[in-house]
Amino acid sequence: METLESILYGFEVALEPLNILFVMIGVFAGTVIGMIPGLGPISILALMIPVTFGMDPAAGLILMAGVYYGAIFGGSTSSILLNAPGVAGAVATSFDGYPLAKKGQPGKALATAAYASFIGGTISVIGLMLLAPMLSAVAVSFGPTEYFALMVLGLTFVVSLSDKSMVKGLIATVIGIMISIVGIDLQTGTLRYTFGIPQLMEGIEFLIVALGLFALAEVFMMLLRGSSLGKRQKISSLKLNKREIKQIAPPVGRSSILGFFTGVLPGAGATIGSFLGYSMEKRIAKDKHTFGKGNLKGLAAPEAANNAASGGSFVPLLTLGIPGSGTTAILLGALLVMGITPGPLMLEDHPDIFWGVIASMYIGNIFLLILNLPLIPYIAKILDIPKAMLMSLIIVFCLIGVYGLSLSTFDLWLLLIFAVVGFAMRLYGFPAAPMILALILGDIMEESMRQALQISNGDWMVFLTNPISVTMLAIAALSLLSPVFISAFKKMRQRRNKNLGM
Amino acid sequence: MAKKWIQENQMIAIILALFSSGYLVLAFDIPSFSVPRPVDSDLFPKILGFILLILSIFLFFDRKEYKDQEEEEETQVQQKEGKQRFATPRMQVFVTLVAIALYIFLFEILGFLLVTLLFTFGMTFYYGYRRHVVNFIVSLSVSLFFYLLLTRFMGIYLPEGIIPI
Numbered sequence: 001m002e003t004l005e006s007i008l009y010g011f012e013v014a015l016e017p018l019n020i021l022f023v024m025i026g027v028f029a030g031t032v033i034g035m036i037p038g039l040g041p042i043s044i045l046a047l048m049i050p051v052t053f054g055m056d057p058a059a060g061l062i063l064m065a066g067v068y069y070g071a072i073f074g075g076s077t078s079s080i081l082l083n084a085p086g087v088a089g090a091v092a093t094s095f096d097g098y099p100l101a102k103k104g105q106p107g108k109a110l111a112t113a114a115y116a117s118f119i120g121g122t123i124s125v126i127g128l129m130l131l132a133p134m135l136s137a138v139a140v141s142f143g144p145t146e147y148f149a150l151m152v153l154g155l156t157f158v159v160s161l162s163d164k165s166m167v168k169g170l171i172a173t174v175i176g177i178m179i180s181i182v183g184i185d186l187q188t189g190t191l192r193y194t195f196g197i198p199q200l201m202e203g204i205e206f207l208i209v210a211l212g213l214f215a216l217a218e219v220f221m222m223l224l225r226g227s228s229l230g231k232r233q234k235i236s237s238l239k240l241n242k243r244e245i246k247q248i249a250p251p252v253g254r255s256s257i258l259g260f261f262t263g264v265l266p267g268a269g270a271t272i273g274s275f276l277g278y279s280m281e282k283r284i285a286k287d288k289h290t291f292g293k294g295n296l297k298g299l300a301a302p303e304a305a306n307n308a309a310s311g312g313s314f315v316p317l318l319t320l321g322i323p324g325s326g327t328t329a330i331l332l333g334a335l336l337v338m339g340i341t342p343g344p345l346m347l348e349d350h351p352d353i354f355w356g357v358i359a360s361m362y363i364g365n366i367f368l369l370i371l372n373l374p375l376i377p378y379i380a381k382i383l384d385i386p387k388a389m390l391m392s393l394i395i396v397f398c399l400i401g402v403y404g405l406s407l408s409t410f411d412l413w414l415l416l417i418f419a420v421v422g423f424a425m426r427l428y429g430f431p432a433a434p435m436i437l438a439l440i441l442g443d444i445m446e447e448s449m450r451q452a453l454q455i456s457n458g459d460w461m462v463f464l465t466n467p468i469s470v471t472m473l474a475i476a477a478l479s480l481l482s483p484v485f486i487s488a489f490k491k492m493r494q495r496r497n498k499n500l501g502m
Numbered sequence: 503m504a505k506k507w508i509q510e511n512q513m514i515a516i517i518l519a520l521f522s523s524g525y526l527v528l529a530f531d532i533p534s535f536s537v538p539r540p541v542d543s544d545l546f547p548k549i550l551g552f553i554l555l556i557l558s559i560f561l562f563f564d565r566k567e568y569k570d571q572e573e574e575e576e577t578q579v580q581q582k583e584g585k586q587r588f589a590t591p592r593m594q595v596f597v598t599l600v601a602i603a604l605y606i607f608l609f610e611i612l613g614f615l616l617v618t619l620l621f622t623f624g625m626t627f628y629y630g631y632r633r634h635v636v637n638f639i640v641s642l643s644v645s646l647f648f649y650l651l652l653t654r655f656m657g658i659y660l661p662e663g664i665i666p667i
Contacts, residue, residue, distance in 0.1 A: 395598070
């Protein structure tokens with residue numbers, strides 16, 4: 001019953017005229033930007049931080065959350081029409097979405113994607129509503145020891161679940177933490193790694209790193225690819241018949257639930273969720289051979305899963321204050337800029353933010369459905385924006401955003417340095433998401449470690465004697481060692497097969 | 503291709519090893535707090551430096567190839583495109599970097615409005631957009647919009663440079 005009261009309160013917040021406006025702006029902007037291939041949701045959200053700066057925190061998070069799930073929603077459009085996924089979470093959408101569009105049914109594909117996204121998104125908000133208060137209740141009792149272990153777990157998960165080299169992921173993570181401790185040590189007042197530069201005393205602004213590593217680095221990658229967008233398919237009728245609805249309902253349901261839990265896990269976001277959804281449907285389908293040739297189920301599953309995962313990723317963010325992905329790390333950073341520290345206490349200290357954001361997601365999903373059904377032919381015209389202009393504007397926006405926050409050209413130079421670093425990371429296969437996550441968590445991680453050791457009088461065993469922390473650290477260690485186990489297991493099987501063959 | 507890749511990894515590993523060594527040296531230089539405490543400011547950086555050093559050794563011997571498919575495609579795209587010298591993708595990245603550096607350098611000299619207008623117009627033109635009137639209108643409105651938004655609504659001082667508004 002309490003949940004019902006809270007959600008009604010949340011709707012009170014979300015239905016304030018100004019907040020409704022922000023949801024609308026957020027999902028609209030998200031849909032539009034999500035369509036544009038090359039700009040991921042992380043970059044978009046980083047560009048939003050200067051916009052939300054100085055806003056009421058609830059309104060700011062409602063806006064940014066709207067942009068995030070709107071981008072995942074909109075990312076499917078360019079996957080279907082151009083075979084160029086607007087966001088990474090929509091890659092799996094193009095497997096069957098684009099063939100369907102090529103067969104002359106782009107309207108059908110877009111409608112399927114919109115319905116699946118809507119249901120996936122809505123199911124995930126219901127899950128968020130039920131699961132978040134429970135997790136908060138557990139997390140309230142967490143002390144610094146558990147928090148430190150939780151952060152180690154979150155960071156290792158992000159690394160081990162990324163498709164790039166694990167060593168490189170860990171290197172990116174460590175460097176991210178290194179960046180986070182530059183400046184005055186808040187506990188002792190000692191200066192660390194400031195090299196006598198006064199601008200570094202306050203530490204390196206998170207926004208600079210985020211815009212450099214993502215938005216600007218992505219512009220450089222777009223230049224390097226030098227490819228222009230393909231021919232856009234003309235949009236046909238957006239109607240689905242009864243048989244088709246029947247066909248997509250079960251995969252949408254299954255993938256929504258799967259996607260939601262994938263999103264809750266730290267480190268697995270919309271991208272992994274959508275691939276899991278797609279491969280699960282393909283495995284259980286009786287018509288496997290039509291997957292990849294425009295099968296409706298193969299389109300509905302990843303679309304339901306990626307939207308459900310984007311909702312699910314709010315669970316660790318709102319309840320533990322631990323972002324599970326690069327995207328939610330940016331959201332966390334934005335909240336910190338607004339002076340709010342998410343975590344188990346947020347439910348009590350700022351129920352307006354907590355429940356307001358959750359309620360706004362219901363409204364946002366309905367807006368998205370309206371936006372993506374009748375209006376899609378008009379919105380898709382965005383894809384005709386000249387890429388040349390788009391790129392210059394992104395660069396200018398990054399520069400202005402950083403200057404508007406810090407008012408110093410020193411930070412603009414820093415931005416340029418991080419853009420080069422981000423570009424180099426992309427070229428040499430270093431994932432950038434763990435770095436941004438580590439940058440956000442680094443401060444808090446060190447603080448909890450020191451507090452835990454302060455309480456235990458410098459005894460390191462405290463992390464291993466606490467049951468919750470030891471469990472988390474063990475899981476973290478296992479997730480890092482998983483490739484070793486997998487290769488050992490494969491070798492064993494090969495050997496056994498050989499022996500059997502003898 | 504594979505051979506070059508290994509060298510690439512090892513090169514990065516060496517750079518990272520040097521970086522982490524330097525980082526460690528500085529970590530040992532962090533002054534200690536006057537009141538003894540179980541954990542001081544230097545412990546965490548020391549741990550980080552050591553972990554990075556170990557990871558760079560791992561990277562040195564990491565022979566697996568993890569290249570994005572995208573990157574593979576990219577190199578193909580690059581080979582296909584035989585554009586003029588100033589428009590090759592690599593050149594475009596370089597020119598963009600220089601242009602951003604110039605923007606920052608001239609920011610306080612020419613003032614926000616002029617430098618933003620020049621940058622937006624110039625880069626859009628350079629990336630190959632040829633409708634100059636549209637380009638100019640867009641660049642001017644974007645620069646003006648941000649200038650007025652920041653100075654009039656947010657009360658932020660922006661360098662006026664040579665065009666006082």
